[in-house]
Amino acid sequence: QLQLVxxxxxxxxPGGSLRLSCAASGFIDNYAIGxxxxxxxxxxxxxxxxxxxGATDYADFVKGRFTIIRDNARSTVYLQMSGLKxxxxxxxxxxxxxxxxxxxxxxxYDYWGQGTQVTVxx
Numbered sequence: 001q002l003q004l005v006x007x008x009x010x011x012x013x014p015g016g017s018l019r020l021s022c023a024a025s026g027f028i029d030n031y032a033i034g035x036x037x038x039x040x041x042x043x044x045x046x047x048x049x050x051x052x053x054g055a056t057d058y059a060d061f062v063k064g065r066f067t068i069i070r071d072n073a074r075s076t077v078y079l080q081m082s083g084l085k086x087x088x089x090x091x092x093x094x095x096x097x098x099x100x101x102x103x104x105x106x107x108x109y110d111y112w113g114q115g116t117q118v119t120v121x122x
Contacts, residue, residue, distance in 0.1 A: 009116030022094030046105025
């Protein structure tokens with residue numbers, strides 16, 4: 001079982017960058033990790049995910065702007081965000097799924113963090 005803690009959120013201007021961190025309480029080598037976001041009044045949506053073997057997938061609205069990176073030695077997964085837009089404003093959550101070879105936004109993730117707020121405003 002894992003505990004996940006997100007950090008790195010904050011206020012950034014449009015076009016700016018942020019790096020979110022998802023720190024796990026244990027080894028993440030055998031887990032796919034996903035980043036999701038939620039805005040009040042909207043359903044949670046997948047942003048990016050990375051499988052246990054390093055394969056990645058991104059939502060269309062972040063391709064070319066966001067990069068997901070895993071550091072198994074630090075039990076941490078990062079979401080590097082650049083070219084941020086006002087519509088990227090949301091609470092960002094990370095989640096872990098025990099799976100070895102794929103990641104998917106529709107999967108049943110086993111563990112979730114509490115989220116970190118990202119605000120994009122001038």
